[in-house]
Structures are given as structure tokens and as C-alpha cells.
Amino acid sequence: EKKKKKLPPGPTGFPILGHFHLLGKNPHQDLHRLAEKHGPIMYMRFGSVPTVVVSSPAAAELFLKTHDLIFANRPHHEASSYLGYEQRNIVFGRYGPYWRNMRKLCTLELLSNMKINQFQPMRKAELGLLVGSLKQAAEAKEVVDLSLKIASLSADMTCLMVFGKKFADRDLDEKGFKEVMKETMEEAAAFNLGDYFPYLRRLDLQGSARRLKKLSKIFDGFLERIIDEHVQNKLEKKQSGQDFVDTMMGIMESGEAGFDFDRRHVKAVLLDMLLAGMDTSAAAVEWALSEVIRHPTVTKKLQKELEQIVGMNQMVEESHLSSLKYLDCVIKESMRFHPVGPLLIHESMEDCEVDGFQIPKKSRVLVNVWAIGRDPDAWKDPDIFSPDRFLDRNVDLRGRDFQLIPFGTGRRGCPGLQLGLTMVQLMVAQLVHCFDWELPDGLLASELDMSENFGLVTARATHLMAIPTYRLHE
Numbered sequence: 001e002k003k004k005k006k007l008p009p010g011p012t013g014f015p016i017l018g019h020f021h022l023l024g025k026n027p028h029q030d031l032h033r034l035a036e037k038h039g040p041i042m043y044m045r046f047g048s049v050p051t052v053v054v055s056s057p058a059a060a061e062l063f064l065k066t067h068d069l070i071f072a073n074r075p076h077h078e079a080s081s082y083l084g085y086e087q088r089n090i091v092f093g094r095y096g097p098y099w100r101n102m103r104k105l106c107t108l109e110l111l112s113n114m115k116i117n118q119f120q121p122m123r124k125a126e127l128g129l130l131v132g133s134l135k136q137a138a139e140a141k142e143v144v145d146l147s148l149k150i151a152s153l154s155a156d157m158t159c160l161m162v163f164g165k166k167f168a169d170r171d172l173d174e175k176g177f178k179e180v181m182k183e184t185m186e187e188a189a190a191f192n193l194g195d196y197f198p199y200l201r202r203l204d205l206q207g208s209a210r211r212l213k214k215l216s217k218i219f220d221g222f223l224e225r226i227i228d229e230h231v232q233n234k235l236e237k238k239q240s241g242q243d244f245v246d247t248m249m250g251i252m253e254s255g256e257a258g259f260d261f262d263r264r265h266v267k268a269v270l271l272d273m274l275l276a277g278m279d280t281s282a283a284a285v286e287w288a289l290s291e292v293i294r295h296p297t298v299t300k301k302l303q304k305e306l307e308q309i310v311g312m313n314q315m316v317e318e319s320h321l322s323s324l325k326y327l328d329c330v331i332k333e334s335m336r337f338h339p340v341g342p343l344l345i346h347e348s349m350e351d352c353e354v355d356g357f358q359i360p361k362k363s364r365v366l367v368n369v370w371a372i373g374r375d376p377d378a379w380k381d382p383d384i385f386s387p388d389r390f391l392d393r394n395v396d397l398r399g400r401d402f403q404l405i406p407f408g409t410g411r412r413g414c415p416g417l418q419l420g421l422t423m424v425q426l427m428v429a430q431l432v433h434c435f436d437w438e439l440p441d442g443l444l445a446s447e448l449d450m451s452e453n454f455g456l457v458t459a460r461a462t463h464l465m466a467i468p469t470y471r472l473h474e
């Protein structure tokens with residue numbers, strides 16, 4: 001009862017998500033014992049699917065470390081059929097040799113430290129372009145749509161790495177990149193009846209299959225054009241370097257993969273990199289900047305650190321990042337407070353027993369990262385944004401400490417962690433170092449709307465508009 005009062009409501013607006021709670025009669029005394037020992041765990045049935053919601057660091061450790069292998073599967077999701085090329089991708093892929101091989105391939109060819117470093121000059125150039133355009137806006141004292149700018153920068157960086165070139169907004173579809181991405185994330189995140197009542201799937205009562213089909217057609221056409229272009233360039237020997245598409249096509253043509261690998265697999269993994277990388281990084285930057293703007297003392301402290309480490313005569317370089325300790329605290333605090341993946345969605349591969357509690361095969365496990373980040377037993381004053389809490393506390397966000405897991409952890413943890421973190425740290429540092437930010441229409445920083453627009457898998461910040469003033473010495 002005491003715990004119930006202290007815990008916040010869950011991210012989807014479900015007041016029970018943050019709590020230990022059972023629907024109906026409780027046949028599971030073992031679950032009570034488990035929850036008493038490890039903190040809030042909820043067990044219920046959504047339709048025909050047994051579902052466990054885990055909302056404390058200790059319980060998350062049980063599912064993502066102690067029993068990681070058993071819970072390393074992903075459940076069926078309507079979006080996985082359409083956007084995951086029938087679960088041929090990594091994000092929705094079923095645990096097994098194919099998923100392992102694909103993940104290894106992507107880590108090696110795109111997400112390794114060596115590959116990330118290769119793209120450092122590209123990130124510097126792209127960020128330089130953004131700073132240039134913001135400088136012009138600063139001279140004209142214009143209001144800037146920061147959300148849009150950040151989303152475009154993240155899209156450009158991701159496309160350059162994955163496809164070897166940038167695209168105009170309308171190249172994907174007449175609605176534009178950002179709009180299609182937004183619709184896709186919303187569909188992927190939506191609660192879908194068919195996932196819990198399989199016999200309703202064919203009726204498509206919510207119309208999500210129809211909408212997902214339409215979206216997947218847009219992406220498929222776009223990816224087909226990109227692959228054709230790469231094939232053509234290779235035939236005409238027009239190409240300079242080798243990008244991720246060339247590498248994937250090379251593996252497909254050589255037959256060296258050692259597992260089924262055709263165009264559908266190439267497209268599935270290209271779409272993964274686009275969908276998993278672009279929106280997450282942009283949302284994380286948006287949240288962090290919004291919090292920095294809302295807290296002038298945090299802005300001052302961060303700017304002071306940047307002045308000392310980087311100096312007022314130059315922009316931030318990636319080589320500075322490891323020395324920016326307060327920046328590290330700001331990003332950690334922002335990810336604790338606003339995880340862009342508030343619920344990790346896993347599935348049990350077999351019947352198992354977790355500390356005395358029986359969990360059947362194909363149960364869904366939702367790790368409530370949002371509630372864990374606000375667990376009063378793990379965090380002092382969890383509802384206050386305070387980066388300073390990390391100054392004297394060695395808490396890591398890479399999956400070692402279960403009270404802070406914005407990238408997940410274990411077998412299904414984010415393989416793009418290093419790339420995503422680098423992009424987020426660099427963008428936030430640069431935008432705070434080069435500019436002071438003022439909100440338009442005399443809006444006070446404390447009045448900035450921070451209401452969280454949650455879906456099941458992503459959380460978006462509200463639109464951030466602001467007026468920049470350039471700070472660096474010419």
C-alpha cells in the first residue's frame with residue numbers, strides 16, 4: 001500500500017503500469033513473494049496473452065540478466081509483418097541463429113567503434129551546416145523550429161551512413177520524411193487488438209493493417225529505388241566509396257552469409273537502421289535540450305564546462321566529449337526522466353520459473369523503463385530534473401546498472417548505443433555551446449510544455465520552438 005502511493009502512473013496513462021497489481025482473483029501467491037522481494041511486478045492477461053509488467057530495477061535484472069536468454073524473443077506485432085518484412089529484421093526478429101547473424105553483421109558493418117569513427121567528419125560537416133543556418137536565424141532574430149531542425153539533422157546523418165547520400169524531404173513520399181516517420185512510429189507503437197486476440201487479426205477492426213500496408217509500400221518503393229541505384233552505379237563504375245547498402249548487396253550476391261539472404265533481408269535491415277536510429281536520437285536530443293532550456297542553472301553550468309574544455313573560439317569536436325563530465329550528467333538525467341523507449345517489449349521462449357513464479361511460454365514481458373527511472377526506492381526526488389545527482393554517483397547507462405536502462409540491456413539491448421549516444425551528446429553540446437536559447441512570445445522557460453506524448457514504444461517531446469543568439473567569438 002505504501003509503495004502504491006509513492007509510485008507514479010505508468011507511461012501509457014495506465015495508472016496501474018507503475019504498480020504491483022493483479023487483475024481478477026490472485027492465484028499467484030508466488031508473484032506476491034516475488035514482488036515483495038524485487039519490487040513492482042504486475043501479471044495479467046491481455047486477451048489470450050499472459051503479460052508481465054516489470055517496474056523496478058531488481059525485477060528488470062531478473063528478466064534482462066538472470067533469465068535474459070529465455071526472454072530474448074520478440075512477440076508478434078502487426079507492425080513486424082509489414083515493416084519488418086515478416087520478422088526478417090533485427091528489431092522485431094525472433095530470437096535464433098538468423099537474428100543473431102543479422103545483428104552481428106550490422107554491428108560489424110555499421111555500428112562498430114571503427115565504423116562510427118569513420119563517419120566522424122560527416123557528422124562534423126552536417127552539424128556545421130546546421131550551426132551555419134542557425135547563425136543566420138540568430139542574426140535575423142527569427143524563431144526556429146528546433147524539433148524540425150534536429151529531426152532533419154538526424155535523418156541526414158543516418159541516411160549518409162546507411163545509404164551514402166542525403167534525401168530531399170519529398171524523396172520518400174509527398175507527405176515528407178518527418179510526417180511518414182511520425183505516422184510509422186505511431187502505428188508501430190499503437191496498442192493493437194489483433195496482437196492480443198489473434199482470431200480478431202483478420203478483421204483488422206482498428207484499420208492498422210491497412211495503414212501499415214500503405215506505409216510499408218512507401219518504404220519498400222524507396223528502398224527498391226535506392227538498391228537499384230546502387231546496382232546501377234556499380235555497373236557503371238560510378239561509385240566512389242562503399243556504403244552499408246553496397247556491403248549488404250555484396251554479401252547477398254556472394255552467398256557468403258551462410259543463411260538465407262535476399263533482397264527482402266537487405267531491405268529489412270536497411271529499414272531497421274532508418275527506423276531504430278533516426279527518430280530515437282532526434283527525440284533524445286529534443287528532450288535534453290527542452291530540459292536544459294527549462295533550467296537556466298543547468299544551462300549556465302553546462303556552458304561554463306564547454307567554455308573551459310572547448311573554449312569560445314571553436315565548435316565542439318567529438319574528441320571533447322569524453323572530457324565533458326557535466327554534459328554526461330545532463331544526458332543521463334534526461335534519459336532517466338524521458339526514456340525514448342519507455343517500454344521494452346520481450347517474450348518468453350519457453351515455460352520458465354522466475355524466483356519461484358511460473359511464467360508460461362509466449363508470455364509478453366514489458367519492462368517499464370519509464371517507471372524504473374522514477375522509482376522512489378532507486379532515485380531521490382525522482383520527479384525533479386537534476387543532472388547533479390550523477391556528479392557523485394557512478395551510475396552507468398550502458399546496461400550495467402538496472403536503475404538506468406534507456407538503451408535496454410542484455411541480448412536485445414540496443415546495438416546502436418555508441419552511435420546514438422555520440423550523436424545525442426554531440427548535438428546537445430554543440431547547440432548549447434554555440435547558442436543561447438530564448439522561447440518565443442515571451443514564454444517563460446518554466447512554462448515550456450513538457451507533457452509526454454507516449455506510445456507503447458516511443459515517447460515524443462512536444463514541439464520545441466526557440467530563438468537563438470550566437471555565443472562564440474568569430
Ligand code: HEM
Nearest residue numbers: 090091276277280281284341344406407408412414416420
Ligand atoms: C539515443 C538513441 C537511441 C536510443 C535511446 C535507443 C534505444 C533502444 C532501445 C530501448 C531498444 C530496445 C532494447 C530492448 O528491447 O531491450 C533498442 C533496440 C534497437 N536499437 Fe536502439 N536506440 C538508439 C539509437 C539507435 C541507433 C542509432 C541504431 C542504429 C542505427 C539503433 C538500432 C537498434 C536496433 C537494431 C535495435 C533492436 C535490437 C534487437 O532487437 O536485437 N538504435 N534501442
